[in-house]
Amino acid sequence: DVIEGAASVDESAITGESAPVIRESGGDRSAVTGGTTVISDWLIIKVSNDPGESFMDKMIAMVEGAARKKTPNEKALEILLVSLTIIFLIVTVSLYTYSEFISNEAGMVNSTSITSLIALLVCLAPTTIG
Numbered sequence: 616d617v618i619e620g621a622a623s624v625d626e627s628a629i630t631g632e633s634a635p636v637i638r639e640s641g642g643d644r645s646a647v648t649g650g651t652t653v654i655s656d657w658l659i660i661k662v663s664n665d666p667g668e669s670f671m672d673k674m675i676a677m678v679e680g681a682a683r684k685k686t687p688n689e690k691a692l693e694i695l696l697v698s699l700t701i702i703f704l705i706v707t708v709s710l711y712t713y714s715e716f717i718s719n720e721a722g723m724v725n726s727t728s729i730t731s732l733i734a735l736l737v738c739l740a741p742t743t744i745g
Contacts, residue, residue, distance in 0.1 A: 616663055617645040622656035629670065703739040707732050 621639035626632045629650050638647050638658060647660055649669045685693070714727040 616661050617641075617647060617658050618661050619659040620657050622658045623654045624658075625652045625654050628652075629674075700740050703736060707736040707739070710735075 617638050617640045619640055623635040624638045625635050626648055629648050635654050638644055650671045711727060711732050715725050718725040
């Protein structure tokens with residue numbers, strides 16, 4: 616709170632206010648936000664908050680607390696995608712083994728190429744979506 620004086624204060628870094636505001640003792644314009652800059656004149660200010668309870672501290676805590684957390688649906692989808700990827704990997708590997716076995720039993724050359732199996736795996740893998 617402003618104890619004495621009146622000054623033009625730049626609060627744009629904190630509030631986004633484009634123009635400087637006047638802060639003076641008494642009335643509803645006596646509150647000064649921490650982190651602002653006095654542009655002209657002078658002020659005597661009394662700090663009324665305890666350390667760690669200022670506007671800036673609350674903003675920092677809010678930003679740190681807003682770290683991206685996954686929703687239950689996102690967690691379930693991630694588990695599903697990992698499971699399907701493992702299943703498709705097993706299917707692709709076993710498909711090549713199966714085609715080798717069948718072609719050897721029939722006495723033919725295996726016509727299944729590794730490139731086509733990799734293309735199949737890329738098409739099947741759900742993690743390629745996102």
